[in-house]
Structures are given as C-alpha cells and as structure tokens.
Amino acid sequence: MKQVKLEEYNERSFQEAQIDKAIIAVGSIESHGGHLPFGCDTFVSYGLALEVAQRLENTVVVPPMWFGMSQHYNHKPMCISLTSKTLTHVYSEILDSLVSSGIKKVLVIIGHDGDIASMEIAARDIKLTYPEAGLAILDTWWITAGNLLPQDTFEVWGGLGHGGEGETSMGLAMFPELCDMSQAKGMVPDMDPNVKLVWNFQELTQYGASGAPEKATLEKGEKMRKVLVDYLVNFVKRMDHQGWRYKTQ
Numbered sequence: 001m002k003q004v005k006l007e008e009y010n011e012r013s014f015q016e017a018q019i020d021k022a023i024i025a026v027g028s029i030e031s032h033g034g035h036l037p038f039g040c041d042t043f044v045s046y047g048l049a050l051e052v053a054q055r056l057e058n059t060v061v062v063p064p065m066w067f068g069m070s071q072h073y074n075h076k077p078m079c080i081s082l083t084s085k086t087l088t089h090v091y092s093e094i095l096d097s098l099v100s101s102g103i104k105k106v107l108v109i110i111g112h113d114g115d116i117a118s119m120e121i122a123a124r125d126i127k128l129t130y131p132e133a134g135l136a137i138l139d140t141w142w143i144t145a146g147n148l149l150p151q152d153t154f155e156v157w158g159g160l161g162h163g164g165e166g167e168t169s170m171g172l173a174m175f176p177e178l179c180d181m182s183q184a185k186g187m188v189p190d191m192d193p194n195v196k197l198v199w200n201f202q203e204l205t206q207y208g209a210s211g212a213p214e215k216a217t218l219e220k221g222e223k224m225r226k227v228l229v230d231y232l233v234n235f236v237k238r239m240d241h242q243g244w245r246y247k248t249q
C-alpha cells in the first residue's frame with residue numbers, strides 16, 4: 001500500500017514524495033437511523049478519498065473533517081454540529097493552509113448535505129485569493145453514483161435518501177460490521193424535482209433515515225464505490241493534464 005495519509009509523512013518524506021495534490025474528505029456526526037453509524041458520512045467520503053489517492057501519484061489525503069453542519073438533524077440523538085458560519089471558516093482555513101503551503105490542487109469529497117453550502121463559499125473565496133489554485137468539489141456523491149450507473153441499479157427514488165438505499169449500500173460495501181439491516185427503515189418524501197423546499201429532517205420522515213434502506217445490498221454498494229473511485233481517479237488525471245482548468249475551444 002502506498003503512503004497517502006498526510007499525518008503519516010514527515011518533513012523529509014513529504015518533500016521526497018513531491019506531493020502536489022491533496023484530497024479532503026468532509027462528513028458529519030449525526031443519526032442515520034438505527035441501521036447506520038453516526039460517522040457514516042465521513043466513513044464514506046474518507047474511504048473514497050483513500051482509495052482514490054492509492055491510485056494517483058504525488059497525492060495525500062488530509063485528516064478528515066468528522067464534524068459538519070447537522071443542525072437540521074438535531075431532533076435525533078448524537079448530532080454533534082458546527083454552525084454553517086463556523087464550518088465555512090474551518091473549511092476556508094484548511095484550504096488556505098494547503099494552498100499557501102504549495103498544495104495548489106485540491107479535490108474535496110463531501111459526504112454530507114449540510115456541508116455543501118459552506119464548502120462552496122469557502123472554495124469560492126479561496127479561489128479569489130489564490131487564482132492559480134485548482135479546486136474541485138464532488139458535492140453529492142449519492143447523486144453522482146446514480147448518474148454514472150445504469151438507470152435500473154436502484155429500486156426506489158434513484159437510491160437517494162439520508163441513510164437510504166444508496167448510502168446504506170455503500171455502508172454494506174465499506175463498513176459492513178457497523179450496519180444493522182434489521183433496523184433499516186425509511187420514508188420517501190414527495191419532493192418537487194425543480195424547486196427546493198428547505199426542510200428540517202423531521203419533516204421528511206419519522207425515522208432517522210429517508211429513502212428505502214431496506215433495499216440496500218452489498219452488490220449495489222460495490223458498484224457505487226467502484227464507479228465513484230474510477231471516475232475521481234480519471235477526473236484528477238484529466239485535470240493534471242489540463243492544468244486544473246476547463247478546456248476552452
């Protein structure tokens with residue numbers, strides 16, 4: 001196995017490895033129902049980050065952010081949350097530390113819906129401060145996996161949901177010892193496809209999960225994991241090739 005965790009390097013080994021890219025995984029500590037662990041979002045994003053980095057050159061994974069903005073889930077126990085303002089500051093300062101110390105190519109893998117807005121604000125500000133930086137964000141892996149896989153991969157709601165069919169399948173593929181399928185229950189909210197109604201989680205479901213976690217399988221999870229890792233590895237290689245900029249004609 002290649003050494004990819006930043007915290008395991010030292011000054012000399014880091015320089016020798018000529019690291020020029022970092023991956024940051026962010027997640028949350030919050031209820032995902034009775035069937036998935038509190039750390040689910042970080043287990044998934046960090047697990048993907050480590051697998052992607054194994055297949056790239058000159059790339060480290062920074063320690064993951066276990067805490068996110070989870071206040072819209074706090075009717076359930078063990079929601080340990082930062083506010084959006086705090087989280088935005090934290091993300092800004094992590095990105096600033098990386099870019100100002102020479103790691104100018106950064107891939108962010110977001111594991112939790114409540115982190116998306118803060119990361120967007122932080123990354124936009126950092127890009128203005130350091131126009132030479134290349135910053136990329138996978139903000140909704142649960143939608144991306146569905147987009148990349150055949151349409152009939154999932155049985156309910158395209159696999160979506162907090163602790164739903166897709167996320168629970170990823171759990172079965174990545175940390176099966178922490179999944180309890182006997183407790184897998186959720187509800188599917190009838191959401192408008194175009195206009196977003198802002199919700200607190202208890203408006204969507206009476207459980208700690210939404211979607212259809214009981215439809216999750218290891219096989220679906222393996223497909224999601226593989227398609228996401230392959231996609232991200234190819235994405236980073238393509239970005240390296242084109243200087244972390246869009247190609248223009």
Ligand SMILES: [Zn+2]
Pocket residue numbers: 032040041111112162163167
């Ligand atoms: Zn989750």
